[in-house]
Amino acid sequence: MRLRHWPGWPGWPERLAAAAITVVVLAPLVLPGYVLRYDMVFVPRQPMTADLFAPADALPRAVPLDALVSLANLAVPGWALQRLVLAAIVYFAALGMARLVPTQRTLPRLVAALAYAWTPYLAERLLLGQWGLLLAYAALPWLVAAALDLRTAPDRPRALARLVLAAAPAAVTPTGGLIALATVAVLVPLRAGLAAIAATAALCAPWVVATATSTAGGTSDPDGVGAFAARAENWSGALGALAGTGGIWNAQTVPGSRSSVLAPFATALLLALAAAGWRTLRQRWPDGTVRLAVLAAGSFVLAAASIGPGARVMEWLVVDIPGAGLLRDSQKFLIPYAVLLAVLAGLGAEVLADRLAVRLDANAGRVVLVAALLLPVAILPDLAFGAAGQLRPVRYPADWDTVATQVKAAPGEVLSLPFYGYQSYAWNRGVIVRDPAPRYLAAPVLINDELQVGPVTVDGESPRAAEVRRLLDTGQPVAPLGMRWVLVRQESGVAVPPAVLTGLRPVFSGQHLALWENPSAAATAVASHRRWPAVAAHLFAALVIVFAAILVLRRRPTAW
Amino acid sequence: MARLATFVVAAVLGATLGLIGIIATIGQISPSADTVANQSDDNPAATIYGTR
Structure with missing residues (x-):
């Protein structure tokens, strides 16, 4: 049996399964408020500031993601946007995988859907708050389908437009953009792929141009390679963790079940299931299987590159090659491997079920399929209900709105103290989260871009932040730095030395935050000439997407 | 027999x-978790990005 690569929309069982997975994973989000964890910061109304299009002195890690959030916030409040995005990630990851598997049977599709939407990768990145990266995770099954379809589709321009639309959610972050670009480059043959590669590259234009125009150095601290390398989660080591799509660097964002003594055996079961599906996949995708395997193998090698001897090479890259710092948290590149694993697991379950059905009876085959369906849940039971309650919404204290109103009335640079990029607020149940000030306040906010990973401090790139650190280390007042406002966190156990605030005038003091004004504030020099190319790149990428959408919609209606 | x-x-x-x-x-309480706990700090300081 040879199936088309683009099977159309899945049926109701697949949609219902995807919806059920979404509900079970994100159940606590029915409560009001915002889930604030590590890199996941949503605010009631994120202002549209120039820094979101092109950070002046930081690498554009959330470009064009932040600009898109600000744009969406014009129509949708932050709390609703967060729920829409997180639900879309889980739902479309499951649905995309269900429709990608080359089979006409429902249960194997559902096996693949669970194997992709109920993974350590999704759980760990969700707990680290990297929802932008998870957009790429959700988009990749759709992109793989579009790329495989491109060579056989009778209507090439429309197939190319579908590929652009599938790549667009991935390209909202630099990492996702690179994964999308590699996927297209590997899966689409060169003679047919130049236009596809060019279109996908166009989607990456915003962060490429923002990087080129940033004053932040393009190179990174080599300490980051070891700090962000893939990590062992149990006795199977880092490679064993990666084989099960886990292995994130941060021990604090790993579900407890990953340290189970049986987790490696369960991963081995999943791999055995996948191995059983290899021959069938080659029969059904004769021209795409090897390419997908090459892409998956490449992603696994890259994910493992920061451990063992590869670490030296990686350190050299991040120090000497501008932009290579993107590779240092290499486990995030595991997405194509997760796609192949899930597809093979679905087909492997089908093969085993067929064999048992022939030797015993049809019910035995169904039992195998149901067992394969439940295997990802058995391996990782604590992904359910917001990763066992870890994704719980909280409310921002009213102080944040008060401060935002004051800053909006007289915009100017804000310094956020204590000078930590990541904070642990009592009102957020002590969960570590990136300082919300840059997204909450309608002004450029200076926060520390150094990253503390255990005892290791990974240097940042911003020269202005380095200047603040130097001043604070010597206990000198910050007023001479010329910022307009100083935002000070007020909670028990958090203290800013009074000498640091010398020369500032208090304008607000609440239970959680205080705002100080700097009478000697200098006019903020906005290097707008740096920003216009980035804004133009955003518009260019938007035009490519709009053109692709028109191309898909203007033709006869189809299943997609 | 098949049944x-x-x-x-x-x-x-x-x-x-x-x-x-x-x-x-x-x-969390399995022996394997103890192995991981030896390498990890489960109680990080309040303001650090994470621990290995």
């Missing part, structure tokens, strides 16, 4: 999944 075999398959797979699920649920 008995199907029952055996279901029992074996069910028991395997159940065992994996139960051990995974209590993964």
Whole structure:
């Protein structure tokens, strides 16, 4: 049996399964408020500031993601946007995988859907708050389908437009953009792929141009390679963790079940299931299987590159090659491997079920399929209900709105103290989260871009932040730095030395935050000439997407 | 005979999944978790990005 690569929309069982997975994973989000964890910061109304299009002195890690959030916030409040995005990630990851598997049977599709939407990768990145990266995770099954379809589709321009639309959610972050670009480059043959590669590259234009125009150095601290390398989660080591799509660097964002003594055996079961599906996949995708395997193998090698001897090479890259710092948290590149694993697991379950059905009876085959369906849940039971309650919404204290109103009335640079990029607020149940000030306040906010990973401090790139650190280390007042406002966190156990605030005038003091004004504030020099190319790149990428959408919609209606 | 075999398959797979699920649920207190705990700081300072 040879199936088309683009099977159309899945049926109701697949949609219902995807919806059920979404509900079970994100159940606590029915409560009001915002889930604030590590890199996941949503605010009631994120202002549209120039820094979101092109950070002046930081690498554009959330470009064009932040600009898109600000744009969406014009129509949708932050709390609703967060729920829409997180639900879309889980739902479309499951649905995309269900429709990608080359089979006409429902249960194997559902096996693949669970194997992709109920993974350590999704759980760990969700707990680290990297929802932008998870957009790429959700988009990749759709992109793989579009790329495989491109060579056989009778209507090439429309197939190319579908590929652009599938790549667009991935390209909202630099990492996702690179994964999308590699996927297209590997899966689409060169003679047919130049236009596809060019279109996908166009989607990456915003962060490429923002990087080129940033004053932040393009190179990174080599300490980051070891700090962000893939990590062992149990006795199977880092490679064993990666084989099960886990292995994130941060021990604090790993579900407890990953340290189970049986987790490696369960991963081995999943791999055995996948191995059983290899021959069938080659029969059904004769021209795409090897390419997908090459892409998956490449992603696994890259994910493992920061451990063992590869670490030296990686350190050299991040120090000497501008932009290579993107590779240092290499486990995030595991997405194509997760796609192949899930597809093979679905087909492997089908093969085993067929064999048992022939030797015993049809019910035995169904039992195998149901067992394969439940295997990802058995391996990782604590992904359910917001990763066992870890994704719980909280409310921002009213102080944040008060401060935002004051800053909006007289915009100017804000310094956020204590000078930590990541904070642990009592009102957020002590969960570590990136300082919300840059997204909450309608002004450029200076926060520390150094990253503390255990005892290791990974240097940042911003020269202005380095200047603040130097001043604070010597206990000198910050007023001479010329910022307009100083935002000070007020909670028990958090203290800013009074000498640091010398020369500032208090304008607000609440239970959680205080705002100080700097009478000697200098006019903020906005290097707008740096920003216009980035804004133009955003518009260019938007035009490519709009053109692709028109191309898909203007033709006869189809299943997609 | 086929029914008995199907029952055996279901029992074996069910028991395997159940065992994996139960051990995974209590993964935090498994011996393997102790190994990881030796390498990790479970109580990080309030303002650090994470621990390995």
